[in-house]
Amino acid sequence: MKKKTATAARSRPVDIVQVLRDGISSHAIPPGSKLQEAKLAKDFAVSRTRIREALTELELRGLIKRVPNRGAEVARLDLTQVFEIYDAREALEGMCVRLATQKAPRETWQEWVEQLREGGPLEKLIDKGDVESYFLHYERLRRRIIEAAENPVLAGMLDSILEKTRVIMRRVQILPGRAATGLKEHRAFVTAMRAGDAERAEQLRRENIRSAIRTLKRFQSFIL
Amino acid sequence: MKKKTATAARSRPVDIVQVLRDGISSHAIPPGSKLQEAKLAKDFAVSRTRIREALTELELRGLIKRVPNRGAEVARLDLTQVFEIYDAREALEGMCVRLATQKAPRETWQEWVEQLREGGPLEKLIDKGDVESYFLHYERLRRRIIEAAENPVLAGMLDSILEKTRVIMRRVQILPGRAATGLKEHRAFVTAMRAGDAERAEQLRRENIRSAIRTLKRFQSFIL
DNA sequence: GGCGCAAATAGTGTCAACATTTCCGTGTAC
DNA sequence: GTACACGGAAATGTTGACACTATTTGCGCC
Numbered sequence: 001m002k003k004k005t006a007t008a009a010r011s012r013p014v015d016i017v018q019v020l021r022d023g024i025s026s027h028a029i030p031p032g033s034k035l036q037e038a039k040l041a042k043d044f045a046v047s048r049t050r051i052r053e054a055l056t057e058l059e060l061r062g063l064i065k066r067v068p069n070r071g072a073e074v075a076r077l078d079l080t081q082v083f084e085i086y087d088a089r090e091a092l093e094g095m096c097v098r099l100a101t102q103k104a105p106r107e108t109w110q111e112w113v114e115q116l117r118e119g120g121p122l123e124k125l126i127d128k129g130d131v132e133s134y135f136l137h138y139e140r141l142r143r144r145i146i147e148a149a150e151n152p153v154l155a156g157m158l159d160s161i162l163e164k165t166r167v168i169m170r171r172v173q174i175l176p177g178r179a180a181t182g183l184k185e186h187r188a189f190v191t192a193m194r195a196g197d198a199e200r201a202e203q204l205r206r207e208n209i210r211s212a213i214r215t216l217k218r219f220q221s222f223i224l
Numbered sequence: 225m226k227k228k229t230a231t232a233a234r235s236r237p238v239d240i241v242q243v244l245r246d247g248i249s250s251h252a253i254p255p256g257s258k259l260q261e262a263k264l265a266k267d268f269a270v271s272r273t274r275i276r277e278a279l280t281e282l283e284l285r286g287l288i289k290r291v292p293n294r295g296a297e298v299a300r301l302d303l304t305q306v307f308e309i310y311d312a313r314e315a316l317e318g319m320c321v322r323l324a325t326q327k328a329p330r331e332t333w334q335e336w337v338e339q340l341r342e343g344g345p346l347e348k349l350i351d352k353g354d355v356e357s358y359f360l361h362y363e364r365l366r367r368r369i370i371e372a373a374e375n376p377v378l379a380g381m382l383d384s385i386l387e388k389t390r391v392i393m394r395r396v397q398i399l400p401g402r403a404a405t406g407l408k409e410h411r412a413f414v415t416a417m418r419a420g421d422a423e424r425a426e427q428l429r430r431e432n433i434r435s436a437i438r439t440l441k442r443f444q445s446f447i448l
Numbered sequence: 449g450g451c452g453c454a455a456a457t458a459g460t461g462t463c464a465a466c467a468t469t470t471c472c473g474t475g476t477a478c
Numbered sequence: 479g480t481a482c483a484c485g486g487a488a489a490t491g492t493t494g495a496c497a498c499t500a501t502t503t504g505c506g507c508c
Contacts, residue, residue, distance in 0.1 A: 037490070047463045049273075052491090056277055060284050069469050069490055073246075078279055084377040091319035092376075095311060153308040261460070271493060276460090293460055293499045452483080468491070470485070476485085 016044055016054045020030075024074050025163040026064050031076035035064060061160060071129035081215065081219055082168060085161050090209040092158050093142075097189060097205040100148035108148065109194040112141055113179045116187040123183060135170060138186065168223060172212055176218050185211060240268050240278045248287045248298050249387040255300035259288060277286075283438050285384055299388075304445055309385050310437045318430040321413060322370035325422035332372065333418040335367055340411040347407060355403045359394060362410065392447060396436055399443050409435060414430060 023029040032158040035055065041048045055072050058064045058149050077085075114124050115137065124133045146155050162169070187206035216223065247253040261277065263270045279296050282288045290296040301309075320333050320377035339361070349358045370379050386393070397403050440447065 018403070038488090047491090048310065049462060049464095053277070053280060057284060057500070060281055070471095083379070084375045086380065087319060087375055088377045091315040092312070095315035099311065122360055151306070151308045151311055153312045153385065157312065161377065213507095260458095262458095272460095272491065294501095295460065449508105450489105452506095453491105454503100454505085456501105456503075458488085459499090460493080463494105463496080464479080465495100466491105468489105468494090469488105473505085477508075478481090 016046070016050060017057050018144075019044075020054060020058060021061070021163060022064065022159070024058070029074055031074050033074045035072045035073075053174050062164065077164060079224055082165060082216070082224070084203060084212045085165055086209065086216070088161060089158070089165075090206050090213075091208060092154055092161075094202045094206040096101060096145050096149040096151070096154055096158070097193065098202040099199045100145045100195045101155075101196060101201045103150055104148040106194055106196045110189055112144075112190045113187075113194045116183065116190055118187075128177045131173050134179055135173050138182070141186070141190070151169070157208045168216075171223050172216055173223070175215055178212070178215050181207070181211060181215075238406050239325060240264075240270065240274060241281050244278060244282060245270075247283075248282070249390045251391050253298055255298050257298045259296045259298070261295075286388060301388060303448055306440070307437065308438070308447070309389055310433065312385060313382070313389075314430050314433040316378055316385075316439075317369075318426045319434060320370050320373040320375070320378055320382070321417065321429040322422045322426040323375060323378075324369045325417045325420060325425045327374055327435060328372040329379065329419055330420045333414055336368075336414045337411075337418045340407065340414055342411075349404045350407055355397050358403055358407070359397050362406070364409070365414075392440075395447050396440055399439055399446070402436070405435060406432070407440070 019034075019175035020029070029035075037048050037051050037055070040051045040054075044051065055064065057068065059066050063075060064072045065075045090183070105116070114120060117123075121133055122137055125131075125137075146158060173182070185204065189208060191202050192201035192204055228413055237309075244253070244259075259436060261272050261275050263281070264275045264278075268275065279290065280287065283290050283296070287299060288296045289299045338344060341347075348359055349355075349361075370382060371380070385434035397406070409428065413425050413432060416425035
């Protein structure tokens with residue numbers, strides 16, 4: 001974080017937080033960076049007051065760490081916190097799958113069953129080694145499920161923990177065999193959703209996340 | 225919220241939020257109350273800047289609602305939100321019970337098995353109609369479990385949703401037969417914890433919360 | 449007497465200036 | 479040569495004033 005981020009010239013009041021959030025969660029502003037109020041104020045062309053409000057919000061979201069009279073810096077999360085977050089994620093995503101299965105008509109998931117089927121388009125993506133594209137599709141499925149769960153409280157919580165681990169999630173996908181394993185597991189819980197079996201779908205989704213945790217534990221030295 | 229709350233004369237900077245949080249979550253400051261920055265600034269004997277910071281925190285926690293140029297008021301939550309929160313709670317508390325069972329030595333829960341046993345002291349409390357005291361014990365058990373789960377992320381999330389529904393939870397306890405049913409269910413999941421069966425303990429805890437939801441649904445007209 | 453428009457009023461949003469604390473470099477003494 | 483102390487610079491914390499928006503009040507007109 002040395003120079004002004006190229007696109008930061010927006011003077012709109014609302015989304016200073018949004019820009020910083022995105023920057024931090026994508027590691028465009030890497031962990032440990034110091035955030036100086038005066039510099040940010042100049043970059044965003046606003047007063048320090050607004051910057052300070054934005055910083056308090058980021059602090060509350062746990063994205064930055066502030067020490068009195070010494071400034072703010074982007075929080076680095078250690079592996080302990082990552083595992084804590086994953087446990088929370090397991091519970092929340094599991095519940096989302098359950099609710100989505102109960103609330104949305106079964107046909108909703110038909111297209112995903114087809115995408116994820118053995119020999120289907122998504123499997124071909126992984127075979128080609130295009131993990132990045134697969135990850136984007138997976139993200140879309142996740143958002144669709146959260147939407148179908150129709151629970152803003154859950155959605156907000158997931159949002160607030162994912163903005164901290166987005167980079168880690170992407171790195172996990174690249175670990176040896178992870179994407180292929182993940183696809184099989186995704187296929188499993190989506191099939192259960194298509195069948196309307198909410199209980200089983202939740203179980204499978206949770207097992208899916210636990211599986212990701214195990215992979216992460218095995219390769220943790222490569223991630224952080 | 226007309227006059228200054230009697231004890232509000234503290235000038236300490238940190239816990240303005242704490243005071244307001246407690247006031248709102250206990251309904252001492254009832255839903256719909258308008259929070260005027262200038263008035264609060266005078267009551268707490270601090271500058272408006274501090275008040276505004278406190279308000280942004282409360283807004284992020286979902287305790288107040290702010291509309292631009294029109295001020296802030298204590299959020300009223302409708303039944304829809306309450307049920308959303310309970311679904312999230314089911315997922316999170318279930319996970320807490322699972323983790324607590326896995327992480328803490330089994331003997332930890334022995335005292336609770338005894339307290340909750342058939343004909344035990346807690347059952348006697350309910351038979352006497354002292355639901356209030358039972359609720360306090362239950363709260364202590366909850367906190368003990370969260371502590372044993374050793375997961376600050378989960379703890380923070382539960383904290384942030386309970387401060388919104390504390391009043392509702394207490395009202396549910398008073399509904400006909402709810403306390404007695406709750407006790408049986410608590411006994412069940414604590415017994416599983418004592419036995420070290422994390423999977424079953426989680427299931428039972430979740431069933432316990434779903435049971436509370438059903439009671440709430442049945443009597444919702446009396447609650448809100 | 450009621451309705452509409454305009455001015456006054458109250459309250460929030462924003463800013464620039466001032467006060468305080470921390471950090472870093474320099475100098476001196478041992 | 480090292481350690482301690484002092485001072486200056488830079489960044490954060492705090493305050494009061496100003497600008498803008500929405501609401502209400504009062505006046506005139508229908």
